[in-house]
Amino acid sequence: MARRYxxxxxxxxxxxxxxxxxxAMEAISHAGTSLGILATxxxxxxxxxxxxxxxxxxxxxxxxxxxxxDDMVCSVAGITSDANVLTNELRMIAQRYLLQYGxxxxxxxxxxxxxxxxxxxxxxxxxxxxxxxxxxxxxxxxYGYQLYQSDPSGNYGGWKATCIGNNxxxxxxxLKQEYxxxxxxxxxxxxxxxxxxxxxxxxxxxxxxxxEMATLTRKDNKTIIRILTSTEVEKLxxxxxxxxxxxxxxxxxPPKS
Amino acid sequence: xxxxxxxxxxxxxxxxxxxxxxxxxxxYGIQAQTVSTNFPKVYQIGPSxxxxxxxxxxxxxxxxxxxxxxxxxxxxxxxxxMRPKTFSAMLSNLLYERRFGPYFIEPVIAGLDPIDNxxxxxxxxxxxxxxEPEDFVVSGTCTDQLYGMCEALWEPDLKPDELFExxxxxxxxxxxxxxxxxxxxxxxVIEKDKITEKHVKTRMD
Numbered sequence: 206m207a208r209r210y211x212x213x214x215x216x217x218x219x220x221x222x223x224x225x226x227x228x229a230m231e232a233i234s235h236a237g238t239s240l241g242i243l244a245t246x247x248x249x250x251x252x253x254x255x256x257x258x259x260x261x262x263x264x265x266x267x268x269x270x271x272x273x274x275d276d277m278v279c280s281v282a283g284i285t286s287d288a289n290v291l292t293n294e295l296r297m298i299a300q301r302y303l304l305q306y307g308x309x310x311x312x313x314x315x316x317x318x319x320x321x322x323x324x325x326x327x328x329x330x331x332x333x334x335x336x337x338x339x340x341x342x343x344x345x346x347x348y349g350y351q352l353y354q355s356d357p358s359g360n361y362g363g364w365k366a367t368c369i370g371n372n373x374x375x376x377x378x379x380l381k382q383e384y385x386x387x388x389x390x391x392x393x394x395x396x397x398x399x400x401x402x403x404x405x406x407x408x409x410x411x412x413x414x415x416x417e418m419a420t421l422t423r424k425d426n427k428t429i430i431r432i433l434t435s436t437e438v439e440k441l442x443x444x445x446x447x448x449x450x451x452x453x454x455x456x457x458x459p460p461k462s
Numbered sequence: 463x464x465x466x467x468x469x470x471x472x473x474x475x476x477x478x479x480x481x482x483x484x485x486x487x488x489x490y491g492i493q494a495q496t497v498s499t500n501f502p503k504v505y506q507i508g509p510s511x512x513x514x515x516x517x518x519x520x521x522x523x524x525x526x527x528x529x530x531x532x533x534x535x536x537x538x539x540x541x542x543x544m545r546p547k548t549f550s551a552m553l554s555n556l557l558y559e560r561r562f563g564p565y566f567i568e569p570v571i572a573g574l575d576p577i578d579n580x581x582x583x584x585x586x587x588x589x590x591x592x593x594e595p596e597d598f599v600v601s602g603t604c605t606d607q608l609y610g611m612c613e614a615l616w617e618p619d620l621k622p623d624e625l626f627e628x629x630x631x632x633x634x635x636x637x638x639x640x641x642x643x644x645x646x647x648x649x650x651v652i653e654k655d656k657i658t659e660k661h662v663k664t665r666m667d
Contacts, residue, residue, distance in 0.1 A: 272538055296538050300531045307527075 215328055225334055226327055229357035232336040233283040233370060238405045239269060240368035240376055241280065241340040242384065242398055243352045247391040247422035248342040250280040251398040253370070253406060257414050267432055270419045274299040276309050276428045277343030278419055282370035283357075284336035291337055295319055312343035316353045316361050324359030334358070338369040342421050344428050350421070372405035379404060391420060399445045411445070413438040465566045466517050466588070468493060470642025471503050472602035473514035474633050475572035476616060477581040478625035481653045484512045484572035485633045487602075487664075488646035490519060499645040499666065507533060510574040510652050511546055513553070516602040517567030517588070525565050528556060546573035546582040550592050557590035564588045568601045572652065579654055598632075604640035611636045622651050622658075630662050638665055 218224055237253040252269040270280045271292045279295065281288035298318050302310035319339075326334045334357040341353040354369060355361040366384045368376035379401050389397070398418065403411045413435040422429050433441075470491050475484040490501030504514040505526050513529065515522040532552055536544055544552075550571055557565060571584040585599035586592045593599065598616050600608035611632035620628055630649050637644035647662040 266541065274534070274538075293539070296535055300534055303534070304527055304531045 215331060223327055223358070226358045229283075229334045229336045230338075233338050233357070234373065236282045236284075236370045237269065238368060238370040238372060238376065238402065239280040239282045239338075239340050240366070240373075240380070240398060240401060240405075241342055241352045241354075241364070242366040242380070242389070242394040243342075243350055243364070244389050244391040244394040245387060247394075247420055248344075248350050248352055249391060249394050249398060249418060249420045250278060250340055250342050251395075251402055251416060251418040252280050252282075253402060254415050254417055267417060267419075270417050270432060271295075272430060273315070273341075273343075274303070274309060275430075276345060276421075277312060277315060277341060278421055278430055279342070280340045280417075280419075282338050282340075282373075287335040288337045288339075291319065291323075291335060291339065294322065309345065311345040311347055312341065312351045312353065313348075313363070315343075316341055316355055320355050320359040320361045322359075323355065323357060327358060340367065340369060342419075344421060344423055368401070368405070370405075372407070376401050376405045391422065395420075395441055396445060396448075399441045403445065411442050413442065416442070463493075466568065467603050467642065468566075469517070469519040470603050470640075471516040472600075472604050472608060472633060472637050472640065472643040473503055473516045473570045474598065474600045474608050474612065474629060474636075475512075475514065475570050475583045475585075476598040476612070476620075476625060476629050476632075477583055477596065477618075479619040479621055480574075480579065480581065481622045481625060481651060482572045482574060482581040482583060483622075483625045483629045483649060483651045484514055484570065485629045485647060485649040485662075486514055486516070487633065487637050487643045488648060489642065489644055491642055491645075494641075496645055502648045504570075504648065504650065506650075506657075507549070508543055508573065508576075510576060510654075510657070511544070511549060512572050512650055512652065513549070514570035514572070514601065515567045516570070518565075521565040521567045525556070525567055525569070529553060532556070543576050545575055545577065546571060546584070547575075547594075549573070550584045550586075550594070554586055554590035554592050557586065557588060561589055570599050570601045572599075572650075574652055574654060602643060604636045604643050607636035607639045608632060622653055626651050626658075626660065630660075634662060634664050 237255040239252040241250045273295050299310045338356045352364045366380040418433040473486045486502045486504040490498040503516045583599045584594045598612045615628045649660050651658045
């Protein structure tokens with residue numbers, strides 16, 4: 206009889222930790238990287254595509270980046286099936302708010318609402334938490350461009366630049382050094398994103414098939430969400446490789462006496 | 463008195479040559495009293511898709527909001543624009559869900575299919591029975607007059623400017639024979655790469 210209660214997921218450990226939540230975060234640290242950067246004139250999300258098998262019949266145009274409503278986009282890292290459930294729920298939450306209040310849901314409200322759902326799975330029900338971390342980028346009339354991150358525990362925070370998934374710690378410290386608050390334009394952010402992604406992608410080289418990028422900007426009182434084409438991604442990668450090569454060459458030059 | 467005639471109104475849609483047109487009056491009234499002359503009952507719901515929702519005004523607004531809810535989710539999940547036939551099916555389903563406590567509107571749908579550019583019109587009753595004819599559809603409190611006008615004026619393969627004239631005359635003359643329709647009119651002509659919106663001057667009585 207006691208066996209029934211042995212494997213409950215929603216209890217504290219003697220040290221005061223929630224093991225299932227930590228294990229969920231561990232699962233995410235093995236998943237493909239996603240990063241987001243807030244720029245002065247827009248926001249971007251970039252993600253590493255893991256499913257690049259040639260035999261895959263390319264049905265989806267985006268593996269990890271999902272549009273939530275007219276003003277918000279999210280990117281996920283972790284268990285894809287869990288992510289699908291959550292993004293569906295996010296879309297429903299946004300539409301229900303629109304139906305009830307006649308205006309678009311503010312970014313933080315959407316994040317907060319979903320995080321309440323995620324938190325419920327850490328406290329009751331006996332079900333495991335969702336193995337997904339989500340990066341949200343959006344615009345609303347209260348706070349302008351915003352970037353949020355949420356994790357399986359249901360915690361969320363607003364960020365200027367952040368990263369989730371494989372090698373995210375290295376990426377975050379890299380962003381900490383290179384990101385200049387209030388001075389980074391969207392174009393500079395794109396270049397920075399490619400640079401950081403190339404570091405997190407382990408040994409493999411950056412190719413357009415491996416990278417997804419989306420930008421969110423405002424023009425004429427409307428939000429414009431764009432998923433970059435592979436040609437544009439290719440250009441960003443080649444620009445990055447060129448600047449890397451120039452940096453290498455400059456290092457090799459003997460110092461001027 | 464009929465709930466469908468509490469606020470009054472008229473909507474008509476017609477097929478043309480590679481185009482459709484949809485027209486509505488602008489009256490918002492409460493029985494005999496006219497409250498506003500800026501209440502069109504036609505909404506654009508997709509790049510080439512319009513829906514007209516004449517009937518009880520509160521249901522006009524609510525059904526439009528609920529349609530938008532379902533449309534938005536569809537377009538996000540399927541990552542494509544909804545086709546007019548699918549929209550009809552969805553609206554029919556939405557109305558039949560309320561079979562024993564219906565929304566008091568009798569909608570009209572007009573659009574161009576985004577894939578094969580075929581014109582499409584449809585109307586349905588308040589519990590969602592669809593009717594997809596080859597010529598025109600009418601709805602509102604002066605349907606008898608509208609049917610008469612459309613039958614007399616419509617012919618197949620009208621070009622966009624001819625279609626505009628035809629649909630405007632049909633709506634205006636029918637609404638003039640109805641006390642609770644009229645007070646201004648809006649006509650939309652939907653072609654493959656442009657949509658024209660014209661506000662027609664009518665008798666304001």
